[in-house]
Amino acid sequence: MYVCVCNQITDHEIRRAAEDGCSSMRQLCNELGVASQCGRCGTMARDILNEHRQSLDLDLLNTLARPA
Numbered sequence: 001m002y003v004c005v006c007n008q009i010t011d012h013e014i015r016r017a018a019e020d021g022c023s024s025m026r027q028l029c030n031e032l033g034v035a036s037q038c039g040r041c042g043t044m045a046r047d048i049l050n051e052h053r054q055s056l057d058l059d060l061l062n063t064l065a066r067p068a
Helices: 011-019 025-032 042-065
Strands: 002-004
Touching (some): 002 042, 011 025
């Protein structure tokens, strides 16, 4: 799905950038151009970025919770 219509950025591209290390809106803007035009996509892009961070946190917790 297109998140940033101005720059034709999809949710998949945002997730890929997050997987490659983008961890802030500033980094997403610099890397992909998200929210650099009209800004209407900022909230959705931030939500996708936060989802990715939460999934990383859950993965880490699950790894740490496993018995040795």
